[in-house]
Amino acid sequence: MSQQLVSQMLRRLAHKILGPRAGAGYRFMGLGLVLLMGGCTQTVTIGSLKQQPGQDLNGRSVYIEGKAVDRVPLLDGRVYRIEDKTGWIWVLSQGNADDITLGKTVKLKASLRYQPIQLGPQETNEIYAIEEQRL
Numbered sequence: 001m002s003q004q005l006v007s008q009m010l011r012r013l014a015h016k017i018l019g020p021r022a023g024a025g026y027r028f029m030g031l032g033l034v035l036l037m038g039g040c041t042q043t044v045t046i047g048s049l050k051q052q053p054g055q056d057l058n059g060r061s062v063y064i065e066g067k068a069v070d071r072v073p074l075l076d077g078r079v080y081r082i083e084d085k086t087g088w089i090w091v092l093s094q095g096n097a098d099d100i101t102l103g104k105t106v107k108l109k110a111s112l113r114y115q116p117i118q119l120g121p122q123e124t125n126e127i128y129a130i131e132e133q134r135l
Contacts, residue, residue, distance in 0.1 A: 041135075043107065047086025054114030054125045061132065064089065065107040068100045082106055090128040109133040 041063045049057060049064075066082035066089075078093050080100050091110060093100075100106060110129035117124050 041109075045086040046082075046084050046089050049089070049112065049127060050087050054116075054127050057112040057127055058114040060112050061109060062112060062129075063107070063109050063135075064129065065105060068102050068104055068106050071100065071102065080106075091131050092128060093131045107135040109135065 043063045043065045066084040068080055069083050070081040072079040079090060081088055081090050109132045111132055112127055112129055114127050117126055
């Protein structure tokens with residue numbers, strides 16, 4: 001969808017919300033409100049991710065939130081684990097995970113990865129997150 005088309009759609013929506021007699025300043029405020037509403041992010045629960053087939057999640061970007069509960073010192077503090085009331089997930093930080101305070105809530109945009117792991121004769125599947133942006 002072109003930027004011009006999106007701009008026209010947003011102007012029409014603001015016009016419908018605020019009416020034709022609203023001044024330009026009010027229309028721009030309404031447009032800003034519409035843009036803010038469109039920028040809201042939907043956080044998903046970790047448990048809902050774990051219930052889906054890993055192959056379907058591979059490469060998908062999601063917003064997740066949870067309490068930081070563990071760090072792996074073997075990787076220079078670049079891996080940490082977060083959990084919410086529905087489950088937990090390992091997060092690979094692109095920066096430094098040392099600035100993550102254990103016990104504090106972390107919200108982030110992450111890209112999911114699916115990894116089958118062979119443990120002897122059994123294969124287990126795991127998903128993990130690559131941190132794109134900490135919010």
